[in-house]
Amino acid sequence: MTTIRLKIRRRERPDTSGYWEEFDVPYRQHMNIISALQAIRRSPVNAAGETTKPVVWESNCLEEVCGACTMVINGKVRQACSALVDKLEQPITLEPMSKFPCVRDLIVDRSAMFSTLKKIRAWIPIDGTHNLGPGPKIAPSVQEKAYEYSRCMTCGCCVEACPQFNDRSPFIGAFAFGQVELFNSHPTGALNKYERLDAIMGQGGITDCGNAQNCVRACPKQIPLTDAIAGLGWETTKRAIHKLLK
Amino acid sequence: MAAKPQFVVIGGGLAGLMTTIKIAEAGFPVQIFSTVPCRRSHSVCAQGGINASVNTKGEGDSPQQHFYETILGGDFLANQELPKGMCEAAPAIVFMFDRMGVQFNRTPEGNLDFRRFGGTLYHRTAFAGSTTGQQLIYALDEQVRRHEAGGLVQRFEGWEFLSPVSADGPRCVGVVAQNLHTMEIRAFRADAVIMATGGVGAIYGRSTNSVNCTGSAQSACYQQGAVYANGEFIQVHPTAVPGEDKTRLISEGVRGEGGRVWVPKDGKPWYFLEEWYPKYGNLVPRDVASRAIYKIVYELKLGVNGQPIVYLDVTHIPRDRLERKLAGILEIYEKFIGDDPAKIPMKVFPGVHYTMGGLWIDDRHMTNIPGLFAAGECDYQYHGANRLGANSLLSCVYGGMVAGPAAVVYAKGLTNGAYAPPPSLLEQAARREREYTARLLKMDGPENPHILHDAMGKMMIEHVTVVRHNKSLEATDSQLCELQQRWQKIGLPDRGGWANAEVLFARQLYNMLQLARVITRGALARNESRGAHYKPDFPDRNDAEWLKTTKASWTADGPRLEYEPVNIKYIEPKLRSYV
Numbered sequence: 032m033t034t035i036r037l038k039i040r041r042r043e044r045p046d047t048s049g050y051w052e053e054f055d056v057p058y059r060q061h062m063n064i065i066s067a068l069q070a071i072r073r074s075p076v077n078a079a080g081e082t083t084k085p086v087v088w089e090s091n092c093l094e095e096v097c098g099a100c101t102m103v104i105n106g107k108v109r110q111a112c113s114a115l116v117d118k119l120e121q122p123i124t125l126e127p128m129s130k131f132p133c134v135r136d137l138i139v140d141r142s143a144m145f146s147t148l149k150k151i152r153a154w155i156p157i158d159g160t161h162n163l164g165p166g167p168k169i170a171p172s173v174q175e176k177a178y179e180y181s182r183c184m185t186c187g188c189c190v191e192a193c194p195q196f197n198d199r200s201p202f203i204g205a206f207a208f209g210q211v212e213l214f215n216s217h218p219t220g221a222l223n224k225y226e227r228l229d230a231i232m233g234q235g236g237i238t239d240c241g242n243a244q245n246c247v248r249a250c251p252k253q254i255p256l257t258d259a260i261a262g263l264g265w266e267t268t269k270r271a272i273h274k275l276l277k
Numbered sequence: 278m279a280a281k282p283q284f285v286v287i288g289g290g291l292a293g294l295m296t297t298i299k300i301a302e303a304g305f306p307v308q309i310f311s312t313v314p315c316r317r318s319h320s321v322c323a324q325g326g327i328n329a330s331v332n333t334k335g336e337g338d339s340p341q342q343h344f345y346e347t348i349l350g351g352d353f354l355a356n357q358e359l360p361k362g363m364c365e366a367a368p369a370i371v372f373m374f375d376r377m378g379v380q381f382n383r384t385p386e387g388n389l390d391f392r393r394f395g396g397t398l399y400h401r402t403a404f405a406g407s408t409t410g411q412q413l414i415y416a417l418d419e420q421v422r423r424h425e426a427g428g429l430v431q432r433f434e435g436w437e438f439l440s441p442v443s444a445d446g447p448r449c450v451g452v453v454a455q456n457l458h459t460m461e462i463r464a465f466r467a468d469a470v471i472m473a474t475g476g477v478g479a480i481y482g483r484s485t486n487s488v489n490c491t492g493s494a495q496s497a498c499y500q501q502g503a504v505y506a507n508g509e510f511i512q513v514h515p516t517a518v519p520g521e522d523k524t525r526l527i528s529e530g531v532r533g534e535g536g537r538v539w540v541p542k543d544g545k546p547w548y549f550l551e552e553w554y555p556k557y558g559n560l561v562p563r564d565v566a567s568r569a570i571y572k573i574v575y576e577l578k579l580g581v582n583g584q585p586i587v588y589l590d591v592t593h594i595p596r597d598r599l600e601r602k603l604a605g606i607l608e609i610y611e612k613f614i615g616d617d618p619a620k621i622p623m624k625v626f627p628g629v630h631y632t633m634g635g636l637w638i639d640d641r642h643m644t645n646i647p648g649l650f651a652a653g654e655c656d657y658q659y660h661g662a663n664r665l666g667a668n669s670l671l672s673c674v675y676g677g678m679v680a681g682p683a684a685v686v687y688a689k690g691l692t693n694g695a696y697a698p699p700p701s702l703l704e705q706a707a708r709r710e711r712e713y714t715a716r717l718l719k720m721d722g723p724e725n726p727h728i729l730h731d732a733m734g735k736m737m738i739e740h741v742t743v744v745r746h747n748k749s750l751e752a753t754d755s756q757l758c759e760l761q762q763r764w765q766k767i768g769l770p771d772r773g774g775w776a777n778a779e780v781l782f783a784r785q786l787y788n789m790l791q792l793a794r795v796i797t798r799g800a801l802a803r804n805e806s807r808g809a810h811y812k813p814d815f816p817d818r819n820d821a822e823w824l825k826t827t828k829a830s831w832t833a834d835g836p837r838l839e840y841e842p843v844n845i846k847y848i849e850p851k852l853r854s855y856v
Contacts (some may be wrong), residue, residue, distance in 0.1 A: 044775050059521050061614070066521035072778075073428075073727040075770050084771045089313075091487040093523045094609055096411055097317040112522070114610050134458050136775035142434075145314060149426050154419035155378040160298055160678070166375035168387030178380040178406050181415070184603075185316060202310045217378045 033058040036078065036122035037067055037087055041136050049133070053078040053122065054086075064104060064111035064125065065090055065096040082259040095251060098186030102127060102137050108249055128191045130198075144185050147203045148200070151230045155208040155220045167218040180259065182252045189256060192249035194241060201235030205246035205256040208237060212259035215266075228270045237263055242251035281305060282688035284468035286439045287494060289315030291410075292653025294417035295677025303685045309421070310433040312489045316418045319475050319487035323410025323571060324606050325530035326402035327670040328365035333384065333391055340364045340740065345669055347668060350396040350562050351633075351661020352808035354507065354816060354826070356844040357535050358640050359658045363668075363675040370674050371403045372518030377416040381405050381634065382602070385818065388831050392582040392602070393533040394666040396562040396838065396855075402667040407530060407605030413670055414503045436783060438494045441470060441501055442698075442706040447851075449648035453710045458776045462711045464703035468688035468716060469678050471642075471650040472498060473673075476632035478510045480789045481834040482627035482734015485517055485526040493689075495636055495655050496788035499795070503593070503644045505632035505829045506657035506834075508613060508792065509799035512664055512809050513742050515566035517628030518614060524628035525613055527589060529666040530604050532559040534598070538566070538593045539622075540579045546588075549573055557855045564663040564809045565855055567627040571743050574626075581624060588622035620622050627743060631669065634799070637828055642680035650684050652676035658827070662808020718781050722766030726779070726786050728735055729760055730769070733786075733793055741797055745812050750801040754794060758835075761790050795829045800840055803827065818848040820850055 034055040042049040056070045059146050068088055071235045075085040075206035090100035093112040100111040103126040105119055116123070131139035157163075168176075183206055190204035217235040231237045240260055247257045281422025284300050286293045300307045309317060327717030330343040344364035348355055375381060375389060379543040381403050382390040391400040406410040424430040435457045442451040442464060452464040472593060474494040497835075499505045516527045516538070532538070538559050539546040550569055552557040570587050574580035581588060591607070596619050599607060607618045616623070636644050637650040638658060643650050653673040660668065736756055740749040764787055805819035806812050823844050829836040 036567075043773070062521050063329065063613070069522060073725065073731075082770070084773065085779060087776055091317050091489055092319065092322050094525055094613065096320055096321045096408060096605075099317045110380055115613070115615075138458075138776060141314075141668060142460075145422075148419075149422055152426075154423045155376070156423065157373075157376050157385055157420070159302060160295075160373055160420075162372065163376065164368035165372040166378075167390070168725065169383055171383040171385065174383045181380045181405070181412055182408060184321075185314075193830070211711065214378065220378055221703050240305075249769070 038122045038124045039128040042133050062116045064114040071097050086136050098184030101186040108188045129192050147207050151207050151224050180209045188249040189246035192245035194243050195216050202239040203235050208259045209254050209256050232267050282468040285470045288473035289534045290318035290320040291673035292677045293673045294421050294682040296471045298420050299681025301429040308431045310436045312437050314434045320414040321411040323670050324407045324528035326667045328667040329371040333369045334400045336399050346397050350665040352853050353850040355661030357847045395529050395560045396665040409777045416733045438612050438709045440497045444698040447678045449646050452707050469684035472656045473653045476654040481629040481737045483524045492792050493785040493788040496792045500831045504637035505795050506637040508825050510633035510662050510809050512631035513567045513627045514630035515627050516579045516625040522826040534602050535594050540587050554855050561855045567743050568759035585626050586624045589625045590622035615668050638776050639685035652680035652827035684828050717783050718772050721768045724763045724767040726767045726783050745800050754797045757794050798836050799827045
């Protein structure tokens with residue numbers, strides 16, 4: 032039986048050191064990284080034939096829409112569910128994302144991203160969920176542009192790939208700018224656009240972007256993050272001048 | 278009772294989030310628990326859209342028509358009160374999402390655009406590209422984040438519900454939950470608990486559901502006395518793509534935009550759905566389409582290349598239209614299979630998709646245990662014997678809109694102090710779960726829980742899906758009992774106390790086996806065919822004997838089944854036909 036070789040970066044707990052462990056997994060047609068990990072869980076024996084603890088990882092939808100199973104596969108950050116084994120060079124290396132605290136094996140803690148969403152006020156402050164009729168009319172062309180930003184699944188690929196985002200810097204990351212662009216471009220969201228602009232000005236904000244443009248290349252949903260950064264760069268400049276003159 | 282009632286919501290999908298918002302809007306604090314960050318919940322997988330009879334296309338559609346088709350689609354098994362309310366509320370629900378900033382597709386005038394879905398002749402489904410569920414859950418997650426910033430909502434993401442806590446009465450007074458990383462087990466007090474824990478796809482091994490849709494939470498409630506209703510009704514979606522790790526759905530939206538189902542016959546494409554059902558064609562309800570595909574493959578032996586495969590074809594639709602309306606859906610196919618659906622017809626087969634049954638609830642969404650509510654896919658209302666496409670997002674949101682306020686009314690009505698549980702009761706419940714976990718961690722038998730799970734899934738898919746025979750249902754039930762015995766002899770490959778997924782899985786598997794029996798016994802008992810439940814030996818619907826809800830209660834000897842009449846006060850049952 033053909034097998035594939037996986038080399039997995041493991042860690043027992045946040046405070047222990049990491050190590051590599053290799054596994055051979057039976058090959059199946061169309062298999063993805065998740066099914067390889069499931070095979071290891073079913074039979075946790077490493078390539079040396081030793082019984083080991085099953086590898087743990089995060090996943091949920093397995094359709095590349097929830098963002099849970101993001102990890103670094105052969106050096107590239109992406110979702111494990113849509114990483115097909117046939118398209119990967121072997122041995123396949125799996126590592127947890129490096130920009131977030133590692134919990135165990137391939138699981139990391141991305142709660143910092145959700146805190147950022149709170150900080151940038153990534154919502155439309157509606158008056159309530161009771162019936163107030165339809166929202167504003169929107170041209171299809173405007174909707175189509177905004178839709179691109181609305182697909183951000185907070186997976187973290189953009190920040191993993193970003194040289195500015197690390198534990199020595201307060202930079203909030205490109206996904207946040209995509210979300211500000213999304214809400215500020217909506218007719219109702221625009222009513223509070225200054226709150227969001229203010230939230231991305233100053234330390235860790237948009238001026239900390241180093242323009243490496245890795246984010247837009249790493250985004251699995253091809254969100255035009257650099258367009259958002261360019262547009263918001265100009266908006267925040269105008270806002271700063273306005274505040275200065277006030 | 279404390280000064281202000283406290284609420285616990287279990288599940289961070291659409292139903293749980295909507296419930297949370299409604300309670301927070303009423304001014305009460307809510308703790309919301311989810312195994313994953315809320316925005317990664319299974320609601321993200323809903324692609325096609327959400328139904329609302331707004332009649333933008335001037336077709337004469339109305340909420341009454343939507344209600345009628347929902348009841349007809351469910352083969353008259355749904356109690357009619359809540360679906361009526363849901364269909365009437367639907368336009369306001371879609372408008373609410375519109376105001377929240379959901380990027381729905383638009384008409385040239387800038388209005389919401391609507392597409393067609395199964396079981397209707399109207400354009401009734403609002404959609405945001407092909408990621409409608411994702412967009413809706415983000416909108417609610419954002420609103421919950423706003424209430425979180427305002428101090429009313431506290432999130433417990435990365436926590437798994439273990440069991441409800443009951444006081445004498447009985448009455449639900451809290452929950453026990455476990456942190457998935459630290460493995461800490463804690464009891465949380467609440468005046469009302471709302472379960473919003475989704476479907477049970479994992480009981481079938483591979484389904485279109487997300488990994489965390491195990492039904493474990495519902496099962497834990499069932500084992501503590503909550504009634505589980507209509508368990509035998511499981512929707513098998515006609516167009517899915519089987520994979521090693523999961524079965525991936527190809528949305529009904531594809532057929533709504535003109536996709537055609539066919540198999541080669543005498544060297545030519547045979548559009549069998551269009552021929553058999555000229556009026557609805559490719560958009561017959563899901564149970565009808567799935568049975569037709571089974572007939573093609575297993576009876577007529579016309580599956581593509583002799584395999585259990587039929588074609589779902591969009592190659593005749595202009596590429597720009599595909600990209601505008603179906604990009605996300607077709608992208609999934611291309612990503613996971615490698616073929617471009619715009620050039621090569623997709624290869625699909627029916628896959629387990631939706632749980633119509635669930636925790637029994639009354640018209641206020643309360644289970645038979647006072648203080649314990651349920652909303653979303655984990656409850657049994659709304660869809661009867663078969664769910665119509667694009668009614669799932671709607672029922673989750675509407676369910677939350679009913680359950681949240683109902684829980685508030687209930688909690689406010691509790692007599693001050695009279696029901697306050699002693700703190701020791703909660704501590705005892707937490708200790709019980711800690712001791713149980715400790716016992717699980719010590720299990721070192723020869724059985725592998727994952728192998729048992731595979732065996733259960735394989736059996737359930739083979740015998741308890743599209744075509745059901747009493748003989749094999751009986752055999753399945755006794756094999757499930759055997760699997761329960763084998764579960765007692767499992768060994769855990771990880772005994773650690775940190776982020777131990779195995780100990781959680783062992784618990785989930787135990788709970789899944791309990792619910793698998795509810796599904797199987799319910800199917801065995803129901804000697805008729807209705808909606809998704811089809812028995813060749815009893816091919817017709819039998820209203821005289823079976824127009825009733827199955828109610829399963831846990832006993833040590835297995836599920837005890839009872840029945841209650843269906844509320845049919847608005848629409849008289851009639852023959853369901855889509856020909």
